[in-house]
Amino acid sequence: MSRGWSIYVIALVVLNIVATVWLLWWTSRRPKGGPDPSSTTGHVWDGDLTEYNKPLPKWWINLFYITIVFSIGYLAWYPGMGNLAGWSGWTSAGEHDQDKAAADAKLAEAFRAYEGQPIDRIAQDPKAVAFGAAIFANNCAMCHGSDARGAKGYPNLTDADWLWGGTPDQILTTVLQGRQAAMPPLAAAIGGDVGVTEVAAYVQSLSGIKADPALAAAGKTRFGGVCAACHGVDGKGNPALGAPNLTDRTWLYGSDFATIREAVTLGRAGMMPAHEPIIGETRSRLAAAYVWSLSHPAAGQDDSP
Incomplete structure (x- = not known):
């Protein structure tokens, strides 16, 4: 919380407490000579039920004052006044950390x-x-x-x-x-749009997907010059690099022609x-x-x- 907001919160809390004390004092004042026993609020029900205007008993008023004193003590002990920490030093973050530490200790025992x-x-x-x-x-x-x-x-x-x-x-x-994962964009390295199309066709053919034979044949040469460095000459991949096997039917992003072209053109960066x-x-x-x-x-x- 910023300093300005902290001052605002403190001022608002103090103002509310002072206003509550003043309101309680003002409304509990007794008129000189004692209350008029005949004074009413003017509210009458069922013809003979009248609401009289009498002050609250002193013991009740004192209970209100006690709650105000309690609230002041609570705000002094716990952090409720802006950025003021409170005398107890308690924080919700500290309590969370203690609860977490206790839970972690139980889990550690279970997982030991x-x-x-x-x-x-x-x-x-x-x-x-x-x-x-x-x-x-x-x-x-x-x-x-x-x-x-x-x-x-x-x-x-x-x-x-x-x-x-x-x-x-x-x-x-x-x-x-x-x-x-780090498959770089390869469009420029394999001959632009034409090269991407040819390599995509060849990659599809590796897993048995029907592809244009001429495009696949041209793509094989381009694949061997660039893509084989990671996926291997046979396209079976390399687990050490996270390079997938391109000869099976398992596809992480999809086996359709457009998706393969996108991968070759833009690369992939899964994490x-x-x-x-x-x-x-x-x-x-x-x-x-x-x-x-x-x-x-x-x-x-x-x-x-």
Whole structure:
């Protein structure tokens, strides 16, 4: 809160307290000689029910004063006057941090058994997989979907196709450290609009999609000179670079001609954030174990007798 707003809030609070005290004092004054027992407000109901104009009892008035004194003490103890911290030093942020620390300690105790464990081993424990599913729902489902089947630009985590590799260590590294895809715009490098069209046709032909043979043949040469550096001469990709396999039927952004041309022309820059700084190392392991179990259903079965 800025200094100006803080002064405004303090002035407003003080003005309200002073005005309340004055109003209470003014309305509780007793006339000289005592109240007129015949004085009424003029309100009459049912012919004989009259509202008299009499002051409140002193004990009731004093209760009002006590509440005002309490409010002043409350504002002095807790931060309720602009930027003034209050004598107690209490803050909502501090209380949040204490509650979070207590909750984190409970979670750490619950997750202690999984610290440093390989995710394929963790995935054999149904309880751990349930923990991982909850962590996934809170932190990963907004991109990959509640069923982990992904969407356009977000990988399906339930199949056997992995951009950065599907081994337990590779999946864990992806969750802990994140990934940054970097396909640069290639239109200028492969011959402009004509080159993009030819390469797009060739890429479609790699996965068995019907494409113009002449365009695909010309695109193969251009692909080998530029695109093969990441996707390989055979187009099967490179998990070390996150370069997808272009020979299967799994497409992150779509397999239609226009979408492929867009990718070649403009490039792609998908980003998976690192989750270790967000949810910690052990919870990242549990989430990764859940992801592992989705494409390895047998892993989630407990083989213990």
